[in-house]
Amino acid sequence: MRDKIIRFFRLCSYFSSLEPRYFPCVILFNMMKSVRPFVNLYLSKCIIDLIFMNMSLTEIMKYVWSMILINLLMMVAEGYFQSRSQYHDFNLIRNHDMMKAKKLMNLNYELVEDDSLQDSIVELQYLEMTGIYNFPSFGKSIGNFFGGLVGVLISLFFSIEFFKADFTFRGLNNGVMNFIFLVIFILLNTLSFKVISKSNKEAGNFTRNTGNGIFRYIRSYMNIIYNYRTGKDIRLYDMNLAENAGEVYTENMCHIYSTFWRKLGKGTTISEILSSILSVIIFMFVGMKALYGVISVGQIMLYIGAINNIFKNASEIVKSLSIIIPSDLYREKLFRFMDLNESEGRGEISVEKGLGSKCEIEFKSVSFKYPGTDKYVLKNINLKFKPGQRLAIVGMNGSGKTTLIKLLLGLYDPTEGEITLNGKNIRNYKQDEYLDIFSVVFQDFKLLSLALGENVAASREYDHDEVRCSLQKVGLSKFLERNDLNTYLYREFDENGVEISGGEAQKIAMARAIYKKGRFIVLDEPTAALDPISEFEIYSKFNNIIGDNTAVYISHRLSSCRFCDNICVLNEGVLVQYGSHGELMADSDGKYYELWSSQAKHYKEK
Ligand code: ADP
Numbered sequence: 001m002r003d004k005i006i007r008f009f010r011l012c013s014y015f016s017s018l019e020p021r022y023f024p025c026v027i028l029f030n031m032m033k034s035v036r037p038f039v040n041l042y043l044s045k046c047i048i049d050l051i052f053m054n055m056s057l058t059e060i061m062k063y064v065w066s067m068i069l070i071n072l073l074m075m076v077a078e079g080y081f082q083s084r085s086q087y088h089d090f091n092l093i094r095n096h097d098m099m100k101a102k103k104l105m106n107l108n109y110e111l112v113e114d115d116s117l118q119d120s121i122v123e124l125q126y127l128e129m130t131g132i133y134n135f136p137s138f139g140k141s142i143g144n145f146f147g148g149l150v151g152v153l154i155s156l157f158f159s160i161e162f163f164k165a166d167f168t169f170r171g172l173n174n175g176v177m178n179f180i181f182l183v184i185f186i187l188l189n190t191l192s193f194k195v196i197s198k199s200n201k202e203a204g205n206f207t208r209n210t211g212n213g214i215f216r217y218i219r220s221y222m223n224i225i226y227n228y229r230t231g232k233d234i235r236l237y238d239m240n241l242a243e244n245a246g247e248v249y250t251e252n253m254c255h256i257y258s259t260f261w262r263k264l265g266k267g268t269t270i271s272e273i274l275s276s277i278l279s280v281i282i283f284m285f286v287g288m289k290a291l292y293g294v295i296s297v298g299q300i301m302l303y304i305g306a307i308n309n310i311f312k313n314a315s316e317i318v319k320s321l322s323i324i325i326p327s328d329l330y331r332e333k334l335f336r337f338m339d340l341n342e343s344e345g346r347g348e349i350s351v352e353k354g355l356g357s358k359c360e361i362e363f364k365s366v367s368f369k370y371p372g373t374d375k376y377v378l379k380n381i382n383l384k385f386k387p388g389q390r391l392a393i394v395g396m397n398g399s400g401k402t403t404l405i406k407l408l409l410g411l412y413d414p415t416e417g418e419i420t421l422n423g424k425n426i427r428n429y430k431q432d433e434y435l436d437i438f439s440v441v442f443q444d445f446k447l448l449s450l451a452l453g454e455n456v457a458a459s460r461e462y463d464h465d466e467v468r469c470s471l472q473k474v475g476l477s478k479f480l481e482r483n484d485l486n487t488y489l490y491r492e493f494d495e496n497g498v499e500i501s502g503g504e505a506q507k508i509a510m511a512r513a514i515y516k517k518g519r520f521i522v523l524d525e526p527t528a529a530l531d532p533i534s535e536f537e538i539y540s541k542f543n544n545i546i547g548d549n550t551a552v553y554i555s556h557r558l559s560s561c562r563f564c565d566n567i568c569v570l571n572e573g574v575l576v577q578y579g580s581h582g583e584l585m586a587d588s589d590g591k592y593y594e595l596w597s598s599q600a601k602h603y604k605e606k
Contacts, residue, residue, distance in 0.1 A: 004328045004331075007331040008328070008331065010331070010335060011334070015092060018091075018092050018095040019091045019092040021084070021088050022088035022092050022139060023142065023143075025081050025084040025085040025088055026081075026088075026139055027142070027143050027146045027147075029078060029081035029082050029085050029143060029147075030144055030146055031146060031147055031150045032074055032077055032078045032081065033147055034148065034150045034151035034154070035074070035150065035151075036071070036075075037305065037309060038154050038155075038158065038305075038309070039067070039070050039071070039074065040067065041158070041301065041302050041306065042158070043063055043070075044067070044298070045299060045301055045302035046063050046298065047060055047063045047298070048296075048301065049297070050063065052297055089139065092135065092136075092139070093135055093136070100337070103340070107340055107341070108340075109406075109412065110370075110412060111340055120336065120337055124330075124333055126207075127329070127330045127333065128330075138323070138324065138327055138330075141323040142320070142324070144316050144317075144319065145316075145317055145320040145321065147316060148314065148320065150313075151309055151312070152309075152317065155306045155310040155313060156310060158306035159306045162289070162299070162303040162307065165294040167288075167289055167292040167294045169288065184278075184281060185307075188277065189278075189311060189314055189315070189318075191274060192270075192274045192275065192315055193318040195267045195270045196267040196318060196319060197321075198267060199263055199264055199265075199267025200267065201326055202263045203260050203263040204326040206259055206260060206263060207329075210259070214255065214256055275315065279308055279311075282307045283304060286300055349424065349428050349429045349430065350430055351421070351436065359387050359421070359422070359437060360384065360385065360386055360387055361385040361408065361419065361421050361426070362383070362385070362419070363381045363382060363384075363404075363407075363408075363414075364382060364417050364418050364420065365380055365381075365418075366378060366380070366381040366382075366416070366417035366419060367379050367380055367381070367414065367415050367417055368403060368407060368412065376415075376573055378400045378407070378573045379573045379574050380417070380574070381404065381417070382575070383578075385520070385552065386550070387550055388549070388550055389551075389566065390563070390564040390566075391550075391551070391564060391565070392552075392553045392554070392555070392561030392564035392566070392568070393552060393567075393568050394556065394557075394567060394569055394570070394595070395556065395569055395570035396595070397556050399571055399572060399573065400570050400572075401556075401570055402442075402443070405440070405522055405524050405554065407419060408438075408522070408552075409435065409438060409440065410431065413427070421434070436518070437518055437519045438518045438520045438521075438522060439512075439513035439516040439517070439518030439520070439521045439522070440513065440518075440521075440522040440523075440524065441509045441510055441512070441522070441524065441526040442524045442526065443524050445505075445506075445526055447489055447490075447500075447505055447509065448489070449488065449489060449490040449497065450488065451485060452471075452483060452484075452487050452488075452489060452508070453485030453486065455489055455512065456470055456471060456485075456508060456515050457512075457515055462515075464485060467511075468485070470515040471508070471511045473511070473514055473545045474508075474510045474514065475507060476504065476507050476508070479504060489508075506527055509526055510523075510526070510542060514545060514546070518549070519549050519550060520550045520551075520552075521552070522551070522554070523551075523553050523554060524554045525554050527555075527560075532557045532559050532599075533559075535555065536560045536562075539560050539561065539563070558592065558595055558596050559596075562581040564580075566579065566580060567579065567581060567584060567592070569590075569591050569592050576591045577590050577591055577592050
């Protein structure tokens with residue numbers, strides 16, 4: 001319970017920090033909405049009483065004009081606060097999305113690779129998109145709660161006079177009659193509360209259990225169908241998949257929404273019926289007192305309205321609570337995500353100052369296993385990356401090459417041993433500055449559906465000449481003649497975007513690495529899809545472009561890296577050999593010789 005209360009206030013303060021004016025506008029709008037009916041009820045009562053008292057038309061018209069004027073003013077104010085609420089509501093959601101994105105960017109890298117994080121993000125999105133647990137409905141419920149509270153207070157204020165009006169009905173005095181009425185009133189209200197909160201809870205459970213699974217299924221299904229890049233495969237392998245997409249979507253979404261709203265609707269219908277029964281009872285009771293002559297004709301309207309409004313506003317409070325309370329499910333998931341560990345601030349040493357002209361990185365007895373696993377992926381690695389050196393890391397798939405690069409970049413920490421930059425543990429350097437020294441092209445590099453220039457510079461603002469120069473260096477001069485830097489890649493954002501070939505994509509990714517001007521360049525098999533000869537050509541050409549920077553080339557194909565000064569051979573996480581191509585080939589019992597011999601026949605066949 002305590003945790004739930006803390007989470008509730010935490011979400012309120014989170015809302016206020018994201019969009020400070022949101023709550024004031026929503027609350028003021030709802031309060032005004034609640035107050036206006038009473039202004040009308042009270043002034044109508046005055047007008048009717050004046051008519052019955054045969055007052056002059058001028059006197060009566062004063063009240064009529066006041067009623068029109070106050071209504072007008074309040075409607076304008078309500079409209080203003082409503083539109084402001086909608087505006088702040090929009091900002092709130094946008095700011096919240098940005099907060100989530102920022103959080104994701106700052107998470108520990110190991111969490112980003114963890115499936116359970118992906119699951120919790122999908123769950124959050126689902127809760128935000130569906131039913132009563134989304135952001136706006138929480139804010140609106142808070143507004144409705146305050147509106148309801150003000151309504152109940154004003155209703156009670158007017159109703160008190162009614163209960164005081166003294167009469168006796170068939171021997172039962174006013175106190176007893178009031179008591180009977182209040183018992184029925186409270187009973188019906190409580191029943192209504194229970195019904196609504198039960199149906200909300202059922203809808204919530206459905207959302208949590210069934211809906212979540214269906215939603216994830218639909219999302220991945222739609223991703224496959226609508227992503228035009230998978231179009232070829234879908235057509236080739238299973239046309240039915242695309243044809244059935246609409247059916248699957250409609251079937252599942254209909255199931256989600258119909259079940260959800262059926263569960264919610266049941267409660268709302270029953271509470272509407274109870275409210276009608278209660279209205280009849282109120283009519284009868286007020287009418288009775290009027291017949292006994294203890295209240296005036298004008299007061300009949302005022303009291304019926306006021307007592308009805310107690311119920312209406314109380315059920316507004318109940319409804320809002322029945323959204324606010326179970327939506328703790330959402331708050332819990334949101335804050336669990338928000339509280340995930342962000343990358344701890346690394347050390348404070350500035351890389352620029354600590355580095356001087358040289359940049360020597362060393363692995364000292366480094367062993368590593370992925371968090372939550374028992375198997376060592378790297379075992380006791382001792383390796384030096386000397387300034388200006390060209391180093392190749394070769395080995396079969398799964399031998400640990402990419403993992404070694406992740407450790408080099410500081411995305412993971414070694415389980416044992418340490419990695420140093422110029423003698424100091426890399427964790428002691430400022431993380432962003434440390435990452436800045438690298439230009440990496442990964443095997444699964446990603447280009448975005450943005451303009452060519454933005455892709456190369458990884459930024460909206462960039463030096464056009466530098467970008468052009470980088471593209472020319474990787475051999476894309478002809479491509480540049482056909483397309484300028486503002487040409488969009490792919491067609492997601494721009495229908496005139498260009499579809500690029502796999503080879504062009506690799507070159508653009510390499511141009512990005514060149515543009516970044518990292519002092520330490522890593523090519524982690526971005527050319528794996530090419531044949532060995534083309535990979536060798538690209539690697540050696542790239543080698544000429546990068547000048548005297550340090551470079552690491554990764555490949556499972558030994559031939560691609562034979563130009564390197566030094567080659568280290570990884571086998572099942574162990575660094576088994578180190579040396580130049582010539583030295584390693586001289587050892588006919590070594591792993592390098594074995595791999596080379598087994599791979600060489602493929603090159604000859606080519
Ligand atoms: P290579 O780059 O040489 O193909 P990797 O470094 O990608 O090899 O993988 C080495 C081993 O680590 C493989 O057995 C792989 O399954 C495992 N591995 C890679 N990434 C993860 C991860 N995020 N979690 C757990 N195991 C992983």
